[in-house]
Amino acid sequence: MARVVVDVMLKPEILDPQGKAVQGALPRLGFDGISEVRQGKRFELEVDGELTEERLAQVRSLAETLLSNPVIEDYAVHVESA
Amino acid sequence: MRIGVVTFPGSLDDIDAVRAVNLAGGEAVPLWHGDHDLRGVDAVVLPGGFSYGDYLRCGAIARFAPVMTEVVAAAGRGMPVLGICNGFQILCESHLLPGALVRNDHRRFVCTDQRIRIENAATAWTSAYKHGAEITIVLKNGEGGYVADQPTLDALEGEGRVVARYLGRNPNGSARDIAGIANAAGNVVGLMPHPEHCVEELTGPGTDGLAFFASALGALRSSRGGTVTLGS
Numbered sequence: 001m002a003r004v005v006v007d008v009m010l011k012p013e014i015l016d017p018q019g020k021a022v023q024g025a026l027p028r029l030g031f032d033g034i035s036e037v038r039q040g041k042r043f044e045l046e047v048d049g050e051l052t053e054e055r056l057a058q059v060r061s062l063a064e065t066l067l068s069n070p071v072i073e074d075y076a077v078h079v080e081s082a
Numbered sequence: 083m084r085i086g087v088v089t090f091p092g093s094l095d096d097i098d099a100v101r102a103v104n105l106a107g108g109e110a111v112p113l114w115h116g117d118h119d120l121r122g123v124d125a126v127v128l129p130g131g132f133s134y135g136d137y138l139r140c141g142a143i144a145r146f147a148p149v150m151t152e153v154v155a156a157a158g159r160g161m162p163v164l165g166i167c168n169g170f171q172i173l174c175e176s177h178l179l180p181g182a183l184v185r186n187d188h189r190r191f192v193c194t195d196q197r198i199r200i201e202n203a204a205t206a207w208t209s210a211y212k213h214g215a216e217i218t219i220v221l222k223n224g225e226g227g228y229v230a231d232q233p234t235l236d237a238l239e240g241e242g243r244v245v246a247r248y249l250g251r252n253p254n255g256s257a258r259d260i261a262g263i264a265n266a267a268g269n270v271v272g273l274m275p276h277p278e279h280c281v282e283e284l285t286g287p288g289t290d291g292l293a294f295f296a297s298a299l300g301a302l303r304s305s306r307g308g309t310v311t312l313g314s
Contacts, residue, residue, distance in 0.1 A: 010184075014229060015255065017189040066146075069139055069175065071182040072229060 002051035003080040004059050008068045009040035043067050044080075051079060083302045085295070086113040086123035088153070090144050094131035095166065095278055102278040103127070106295035115147040124302045125162035125206075126153055128169030130222075130276055140183060140225050141171030150176055162206035162298045163270045167223055170262070170272035179263055179272045180238070181230030186223065187255025195287040196221035196275050197249040198261045202242050205268040206301040210293040216249060217290035221275040227255040228263070228274070238263055245271055 010016050016038050023037040043063075047055055060077050068075040085103045087110055089096045096112070103110035111123050115133075120126065133144035144150065150172070157163045157178050165173035173179045186192060195218050203213040211217070230238070235257055238244055246262035254274070262273035277291025 014184060015187055015227075017185045017187055021189055066138070066142065069142065069182055071174070071180075072184060 001049075002047045004045045004047055004051070004056070005078055005080050006043040006045065006059070006063045006067050007040060007076045007078075008043070008063070008073050009038060009075075011072055011074055014072050041067075083108045083125070083299050083306075084111050084121075084123045085109070085125045085127060085298065086111045086120055087127045087129055088113045088115060088149055089129075090115040090131070090133035090147060092132040092135055093129050093168070095129040095276065096131070098276075098278040099127045099129040099166070102281045102291065102295050105281050106292055106299055108295065108299045113149055115144070115149050118148045118152055120149070120152045120156060125298045126156065126164075127278075128153070128163070128165040128172050129278070130167030130169060133168055133172065136168075136225075139171075139175070140168060141173075141175040144168075144172045145175040154178060157265075157270050160267060160269050162301060164207050164294065164298065165270075165272045166276055166278060167226070167274055170274055171225070173270060173272045178270050179265055180234050181228055181257075181263070183225050183274070184227045184229050184255075185225045186227055186253075191222070191224045192226070192253050193220075193222040194253065195219075196253060196261075198246045198275060199249055200245070201247050202245045202264065202268075204242075205245055205264045205271050205297075207271040207273075207294050207297050208245055210297040210300055218280070218287050219275045219277050219291045220279040220286055221253055221261075223254060223274055226253070226274045228257050228260040230257065241266065243268075246273060246275075 019038040063075045085108045087099045100110040171183045200211040200215045203211045243264045245264050248259040264271045277294040280286045280291030
């Protein structure tokens, strides 16, 4: 078993209203000095068996076709060490 | 003329779409997301709602529904396909239309009688309108902001593929006030506002939406008429 993490973020040029809402709440809670907040998604995939290059390539393909929409989002895949 | 209306888990406006097709003079045919079967229909409507709960992204999971394999193939053969609201999001996720729809810039759900202008009256779903017609139909969405990169937007404008544009204040942050677009062939149209809610005087702001469905029926009749002429 291996845990592969896929992070998905809106592309920098796409407006992130949710991140803006979070940022707007920060001063009201007394948190200063945070100039921008962007909200994304994190997927944790438990992959059965040995994590081969082939399996990783499958995960990247999954990230590109389902977990993210390349029109508006970027993704990053990394393996989490046990 | 038989127009299929797909029901996904979480579709809301499929019944209204069925009603609109029938009122326009067509025969509505219910289609099921889990079937690899379009039941021999001549056109397809993907209705509004929250397919699969809008989980992951709006339309992202509906794209992989068995019925969508058939819709994508039929669209490629020229079958008229109209995606309304969530249906528009599904068409973008399915790559039948370019771009994507993102959360409204003001973060609130919008529900209003929206004025729009028909910018292209040559598509399968707008041919019953006059070019430049200004109509009022219902708009209701949380993620209705159309986005695409600048070259894509320029291409859509240049090729006349912006089908409808919002008039007045931009209701959701949509790029270039875009309310609807078409594919290059003009048979696939995605529309954020809801013509199916504007087909009877009793409910909604009027009957301005009916012509979307009448357009497809007209397009189908003329294409079928062409076939008859060739065969005779």
